[in-house]
Amino acid sequence: MTATATTFAPLRLHAPSRRDAVVVELPVVLAPMAGVTNAAYRQLCREQGAGLYVCEMITSRGLVVGDPKSRDMVRFDDGETTRSVQLYGVDAPIMAEAARILARDFAVDHIDLNFGCPVPKVTRKGGGGVLPYKRDRLRAIVRETVAAADEFGVPVTVKTRIGIDDAHITFLDAGRIAEEEGAAAITLHGRTVAQAYSGEADWARIAELKQAVGIPVLGNGDIWEAEDALTMMEETGCDGVVIGRGCLGRPWLFGDLAAAFRGEGQRIRPTLGEVGRMIIRHAELLAEHQGERHGLTDLRKHMAWYFKGYPVGELRRSFAMVSSLDELRDLVSQLDADAQFPVAELGTPRGRQGSPRGKVVLPHGWYDDTSGCDLDLSDAEVGVSGG
Ligand SMILES: Cc1cc2nc3c(=O)[nH]c(=O)nc-3n(C[C@H](O)[C@H](O)[C@H](O)COP(=O)(O)O)c2cc1C
Incomplete structure (x- = not known):
């Protein structure tokens, strides 16, 4: 396989009072994914490549009231030199x-800042991906959070979708x-909130945004292979790429991305034995951070992603x-270590896809005005776990 080096510059994130507060040499970002991008997973990805690795979403209210679960999620390993966290919330002072x-x-x-969550539980209360419809409220949240973070020279970025649906576009x-x-x-x-994870991401919107603003634009949606990232950069002119589902069960995609950006054609195509070793490494890191029992439970959801397309047979169920590292090592030893990488899986979607939401559930009268500053949206933070 061949590839040409793409033209890219480091991603420079400025806080108002501090230029170059964060400089990411390779403009590749691990998308925040609730329940996935914890410290162990970020370390696993970081060991493969280069970029910025964002911690899973934390709710602002949880942090402010000192909820132990929220605080516990803000965890980094010693090698994580750039500590990046996604914050979710609906109230400017609390976000600040x-x-x-x-x-x-x-x-x-x-x-x-998360303004993209499509989960009905959240949109019903006015949070996540539907909040940007309330322009004044969005402005207040960004303004106050940027000012608060800037007291420490910390830059703040915004993550959003195209809009609520085709009739209610908010991204520009x-x-x-x-x-x-x-x-x-x-x-x-x-994608719009109505699309959730279905259909295809519309990269033309990323190009449109790039034309409309002067700050760096990061493109996100449907990067399944390293080549997709280069194509997105070229087609949209975006300043960097954000990868979510493409790296589920494939932390080595970050190695491929680093190689592709350098113009190298070599790609990582692990055998089943190598995947097994990656799973063990993942398990060890999870056990280090969460203890063996919790860590191994957390690992279970990754199994289907790791094994997608590989001949695993009945072992899949086990x-x-x-539930333990020893058991995991024993199971890995039973895999057909020489089974080759399933090339048919290349470029195919993975992780959640689903179907579009017929209608996005919204608070009553949501479209009546675009301000929203006076609304009580606090319920939009209750029981939220990402999206
Ligand atoms: C399991 C999972 C959890 C997610 N959690 C969050 C989240 O907490 N915050 C967020 O902004 N996006 C979240 N997302 C969306 C991703 O960050 C990303 O925007 C989306 O998956 C599209 O990118 P992709 O096509 O590369 O996956 C999540 C996606 C998945 C699959």
Whole structure:
């Protein structure tokens, strides 16, 4: 396979008072994924490649009220020199306070704001991907969070979708608001909330956003292989790429991405034995961070992703119920170590896809105005676990 080096520059994230607060040499970002991008998974990906690895989403209210579960999720390993966290919330003062806590108590270097979650539980209450419809509220949240993080020289980025649905597009306004209020960059997932994870991401919207704003634009959606990242950079002119589902069960994609950006054609095509060793490494890291029992339970959801396309047979079921490192090592030893990489899987979607939401569930009268500053949306943070 051949490839040409793509033209790229390091991703420079400025806080208002501190230029180059975070510089990411390779403009590749691990997308925040709730329940996935914990410290162990980020380390696993980091061991493969280069880029920015964002911690799974933390709710602002949880941090501010000192919820032990929220605080416990803000965890980094010693090698994580750039501490990046995604924050979710709906109230400007609470988001600002949460940003201060992240910067002051956890020495976080970068904060990303989640305005893209499509989960009905969240959109019903006005949070996540539907919040940008309320332009004034979005502006207040970005302004106050940027100002609070800037007390510590920490840059804030915004992550959003195209809009609620085709009739309610918000990304261009969100981009302008982000830029005007001092955000360091904006990530666009090229889908609407109504699409959730179905269909295809519309990269043309990423190109449109790039034309509309001066801050760095990060493109997101449907990068399954390293080549897709280069294509997205070329087609949209975006300043970097954000990868979510493509790396599920494939942390080595970050190695491929680093090689592809350098113009190298070599790609990692692990045998089943090598996948087994990766799973063991993943398990060891999870056990280190969460203890063996919790860590191995957490690992189970990754099994189907790791084994997609490989001949695993009946062992699949045992892997999905594994509860100790010893048991895992024993199961791995039973795999056909020489089974080759399933090339038919290349470029195919993985992780959640589903079907479009017929209609996005919204609070009553959501489309009546675009301000939303006076609304009580606090329920939108109750029981939220990402999206
Ligand atoms: C399991 C899972 C959890 C996710 N959690 C979050 C989240 O907490 N915050 C967020 O902004 N996006 C979240 N996303 C969306 C991804 O960050 C990303 O925007 C989306 O998957 C599109 O990129 P992809 O096509 O590369 O997967 C999640 C996606 C998945 C699959």
